[in-house]
Amino acid sequence: MSSQPSYDEIRALTMADPKAKKSVSLKDYPTRGDKVFESKKDAMASLEEDALAINELQDALFAGKAGALLVVLQGIDTAGKDGTTKECFKYTSPLGVHVHAFGRPTEIELAHDYLWRIHAAAPRKGYIAVFNRSHYEDVLVVKVRNLAPSKLVEQRYEQINRFEKHLIENGTRVLKLMLHISKEEQGQRLKERLEVPSKRWKFNPSDLEDRKLWPDYQDAYETLLQRCSTAWAPWHVVPADSRSRRDAIAARLIRQELEMMDPKYPDPGYRLEQYKID
Numbered sequence: 001m002s003s004q005p006s007y008d009e010i011r012a013l014t015m016a017d018p019k020a021k022k023s024v025s026l027k028d029y030p031t032r033g034d035k036v037f038e039s040k041k042d043a044m045a046s047l048e049e050d051a052l053a054i055n056e057l058q059d060a061l062f063a064g065k066a067g068a069l070l071v072v073l074q075g076i077d078t079a080g081k082d083g084t085t086k087e088c089f090k091y092t093s094p095l096g097v098h099v100h101a102f103g104r105p106t107e108i109e110l111a112h113d114y115l116w117r118i119h120a121a122a123p124r125k126g127y128i129a130v131f132n133r134s135h136y137e138d139v140l141v142v143k144v145r146n147l148a149p150s151k152l153v154e155q156r157y158e159q160i161n162r163f164e165k166h167l168i169e170n171g172t173r174v175l176k177l178m179l180h181i182s183k184e185e186q187g188q189r190l191k192e193r194l195e196v197p198s199k200r201w202k203f204n205p206s207d208l209e210d211r212k213l214w215p216d217y218q219d220a221y222e223t224l225l226q227r228c229s230t231a232w233a234p235w236h237v238v239p240a241d242s243r244s245r246r247d248a249i250a251a252r253l254i255r256q257e258l259e260m261m262d263p264k265y266p267d268p269g270y271r272l273e274q275y276k277i278d
């Protein structure tokens with residue numbers, strides 16, 4: 001592929017088919033990303049260009065307040081949800097981007113339906129919200145660890161599809177990125193967390209518990225990719241073994257989503273000749 005792959009090429013490689021009738025297999029999606037960017041240098045150049053463009057588009061989005069963008073990031077521990085956010089929005093004003101990390105629900109959150117806390121964090125018009133984990137945890141960890149009755153979990157796929165449609169019909173575009181890494185790469189990154197002093201704080205022994213459940217998590221991801229990749233909010237499976245390629249692919253998808261929104265600066269509501277500044 002060329003050093004600057006087009007959006008269509010990236011989309012073709014990453015998008016989970018919204019019409020998939022049979023189950024999706026994650027094995028069909030690469031984890032390396034070298035088919036998109038041959039070299040890390042190409043990926044870094046592309047990221048640079050797209051991160052700058054994202055800043056400009058966000059500025060117009062903020063000024064025009066005509067719509068909002070929600071970026072949903074999911075991925076197994078160490079897949080790089082934090083790093084992707086940092087890189088894609090490195091040139092974007094923090095005033096216009098809100099990042100929400102969803103951890104284990106609090107008592108009050110558990111007393112509501114599972115979408116309550118999610119809807120409350122959805123972006124206002126003019127803003128970009130990034131969800132680091134999301135409502136999809138309610139069909140991932142909750143399913144794998146049996147934290148809710150399976151009958152309730154089963155109903156959630158359709159509820160989530162309807163919820164996302166509701167957001168879209170009310171002016172919020174939804175871009176969903178699953179960061180896809182191999183088990184070997186996760187092993188390397190967990191080791192790195194133990195070995196590098198500045199990364200030790202990120203290590204959580206429960207990550208090892210989840211690693212033991214790897215096949216169950218992969219199954220749960222395959223199910224949600226099949227059932228929640230919709231025509232209005234398709235899932236993209238982003239190869240995430242290489243950090244630079246992952247960030248470049250995510251940035252290209254975010255930039256394109258913003259370009260499709262076509263944000264415009266508003267009419268200022270006055271005539272320039274009305275004012276003279278000396």
Ligand code: ADP
Nearest residue numbers: 077102103104105132133137138141142147204
């Ligand atoms: P991260 O691993 O994303 O850096 P944390 O270490 O705070 O952040 O982990 C967040 C934890 O919260 C994860 O183990 C995740 O599975 C869990 N979590 C998120 N949403 C839910 C949920 N709805 N129900 C139960 N656990 C959840």
